[in-house]
Amino acid sequence: MTTFRLLAATAAGALLATGAYAVDCPIKIGGIAPLSAPGTVVGGEAMREAMLIAEEDINAAGGVLGCDIKVVIGDSEGLPEKATAIMEKLIAQDGVAAVGGGYHSSVGVASKDVADARGVPVVFAETWNDTITGDKQKYIFRIAPLSSWASATIWQFALTVPDVKKVAILTENTDYGIPASQETARGLETGGVESVTFSVDIGTQDYAGIVQRIKAENPDMIITLVTGEAAYNFTQQAADAGIGPLDMPFVTGQDALESGAYWQNVPDGQYAFVQRIGVPETQFSDKGRAFAAKYKERMGKSDVESYAMEAYDSIAVIAQAIGEAGSTDGDAIVAALEGIVHEGTLGRIYFPYGTQKDPSEDGKGDEWWHQWPDPALTMIQYQDEGQDSTSAAIVYPDAYKTTEPVFVHQ
Amino acid sequence: MKRQIPNIAGAAFLLLLAVFPLTYGGADYDYVMHILITGFFYAILAASWSMLSGYAGQFSFGHMGFMAIGAYSAGLFRHYIYLSPEPTGLCAETQFFGQWLVVVNPIGVTSTTLTQDCLRQAMDAWAGSVEVTAMPVLLGVVLGTLMGALAGFLVGMLVLRLRAAYLALFTLGFSEILKATISAEIDITRGQAGLELPALYPSGITLFGRFYEPTDKLPPYYTMLGLLLICLIILGWLAHSRFGLFVRALREDQDAAAALGVNTTKYKVLVFSVTCSMAAAAGAVQGHYVQIITPNMLFLLQMSLVVAMAVIGGIENFVAAAIGAIILQVLLEMLRNSFVIGGVEVDMTIWRLVFFGILLMITLRFFRNGLIAPMIAYFRRQGVAEETVAKRASTVTGPEGGPHRTEAPD
């Protein structure tokens, strides 16, 4: 039996070697993004555009294996049950060689098993939950930061804020929010800071009762771990109730990064802190700068969001891996990804741990499996009304700091 | 002879569905199969709903709630109960035929960096030396069906005195409370993050001398089709027995039926139990097929889809409702492709639902018996003695002021 398998493998290998370019053109790559509510549509549209720009750039540079690539976009709606269906559709109906993108963690957690069972590699762009890589599945990769690690940036920053005794955490009850809130609470506790957590559905609109409860808790700082519209709605209603960014240190959702919309909805939103992934635009690589220029022109935006860059890189890294593997076979792509060195918009992307080297060999946890270890995590602050996120000050960590943070309660 | 046309057509349709997976060989095989499986799922819901609402006149908006009860019973059962040859020493457990029945502690949404459940901890400690078995899927499905029947029984008891709009609102309330509870009890149900279930045949299955992987579509296809047939046979048998007569009497005039000695309480509760257990069985099987369940399947719009399918098929004929559901499901999928009309691109992924809604209203307004039921009735009527036809015609036109009977007798 084993001999037979070996023979078959060799035969298949030989076939692939002789017909390395015998792949169907165009090579299809899936791209998952939330394009309707309750998913974060703003994020989804940015990711879709970024992935389509990646397709253009790669094809303009001659494509892969003599073929053009085609990015097939799937709408996850931010719902786990839609995620499995859309992953299934991309693989079974569209016949994609690999999948990039992915925004909501619950989408990633739910859809990764489908892809892994079918042997189709996935490079997740913006799904933070540790379990996604922590399950050590052969076909699952990630270039987004780990949730435990991203939470650490937030709570470590919160511990640097003076006179904070109690923090209120508002979290979404998803695979992103709940672990992140628990890790944040645990981290704050190590610094002797008390915290109280409130969780909400991502579709919630009316926060009046919750805002009053948070106010009654009398916190010194508020941390919101919610994505999309929930972040806008909550921040605005909190500001109206007198516990907004103008009143106390306030970490709001990452989607505030999209300028314009934030200021329209939260007019009193200056001094809010936002977590941002990736280095500031002044420190971009050449590729990052080129992408940023194209993206801003295409979207009519004044800055580029980190998830757009991650989405771009997720497609680009897959394309390079297919080129290096010389085929669209899942196992070959995984082998190529494990050894890849990709110069992306976010920096040099590589996956140090995987089937060749287990994370435990370096004393790291399972979540470092197929995980890019280098995304930069910063905290920014809007210090003036109507500011762009690119011109906003970086206030943490010290390595990237441009300005001292403004703490309003002082 | 002509009377037999619906039967012959039905048999041919069934035969076509039965051999389809064995003969179809298109590249989109998995996708087509997925649509059909979902179609059968909706067909079970539409058929049982039309029995409950069309036939028995118990206008329920809680059908998706019973479906969710089936799915979550099966899911939670599988998620929390295991058999182990060794005691874990951490979980709640009891001796069970020489094995240990382990009940896992609920920890909700988590991440690999956080504390794991007691079974995971125990298995880490055993380091692979002990093999833990999960509960059989079939047992979960049976349990789900029974829970659906029980819930149907209880709700049936509660709504004995409610009619028409009041009943619709009560069942809607029931479904919404269920949805909120599932969303809120994150520790147990994982809330919006979704509860993951194993595949219908977790270790694959051999059918017709061929081995099928858990991801293959053919075994769930026959399972769902079989379930649909069983449901239709039970419904057909019920409709043609005394039960069917009494249940119709409930709809026409409950008080008169009670006065004539029909035990209305018994039949009302019975029709609720039977139809709700069917919905629950469909939910449990579908949950295992899709492998993830979330409270979003309780959205009113999901319910509206079932209602629309039943109405367009023919609300008072459960066979027509089932056929309507399958055809509409296929049609909705086929209409996904966008087209360009006069330079304007029509995005059919959404517009198809607009047309669907308009079709629903038009059917209600002008074809009160649905679109499929009259076709069946047309052929059935041929060959009925002319006298009967004449009698029927006179009831249809009816005397002024009297109740107008327009629906086709079957």
Added chain:
Amino acid sequence: MEFPVLFWGVLGWMIFWGVSGSILIRRRYLARDLDTSNATFIGTMAGAALGPVGIAAVWAGTPRASGYLSTALALLAVLIIAVTFSFADPDNICVTSGGFVASQVVNGLIIGIIYGFMALGLSLIFSILGVVSFAHGEFYMIGGMLVYWITEVLMPGVNPLIGVLGACAVAFVIGAVFERLMLTPMYHGKIDRPVEYGILVTFGLAFTLQYFVQAVAGASPVKVQRYVEFPRFRFPAEADLVWIKTSRGSMTLFEQVTISSPRLSAAVTCILVLLALLYFMHRTWTGKALRAVSQDREAAAIAGISPDRMNMLAFALGGMIAALAGALLVQAFSWLPQVGAIPAMRSFVIVVLGGLGSLPGAFVGGIMVGLVEAAGTGCIPDAQKAASYIPAYGMIVLTLTLLLRPTGMFGRRFASGSHGQL
């Protein structure tokens, strides 16, 4: 861990005697050939509030099931729950902080007024047509969408009042056209089961409207700037306790209660429109005709009122009211095609609580639901779950009302002919 034992114990006791009371007292009233429509409610409340003593007293006395008695018993039951709660969880902010309770009550009142106003439209439709409109949430949604479309897309920078008026006008027309096209056949006995037909066909409208808006406007959330920006203001200017303080987006009363500008302006507008509506219903011929039709169709027809025309007016007016509520709240929330579901559910709760077809009932019911939700969100000790259960609070009220007293607080037994019969 004392909290669960004491609280759930008392609650279990109340439920047990409530259920027993509902069954026993109904039997008793039936056996004595008395009106049983209120018996279930009284029995439940007597059992819940006073236990076996209450049941025994009602059993022995079989008093006339008056509104006063049932209200008194119900209030007593609520009071007992509240007192038990405060003993069981003495550290809860609902017990310790008066300011918090005040702000929750004000919040509940304000949102209750807005949703009560919206439910009024639903009740109006039911009282005239005998139809529960399942498209009510979608009228609410298009109200907000139209304001956005008019003030941000069509005529950017225009006064929001124009947007609100435009939204109302469009919703009125949609309601009138839909009624003419789809609902007319149910008035003349042409349809076997008119109530179900009405539910299904409005359901179809809801489906169509929601996806139509999504197809045209996209699934992306839209936002509208708040209509009113308060000037900065303090009164009294130099005092220890500031009575009223305003900032751009909100107003603070007695340094405790904060009301945001969108909510305040929405609630005030709702009250003004409600007063106008009352004037219309009681002082104009058309309004009187509407009320006449809701009371007795045939008699109204004999008096020369065309019930058909009143049907159209009622449906259009009901839809317009929902659209107005949406147009006022679009400044507070971000708006999506799916946004109507939650307020629609809330409207159902409110109209059932107030009594299907009762206009004052809808308004009082709205305020009650607002308060119940505020209490639920504010007082549930588990902060993780309090918000997730928001939709359930109202629904529990709905199912309980239907089980105990399906006619609601102010419901007439037969609101409109034989529709909505019990």
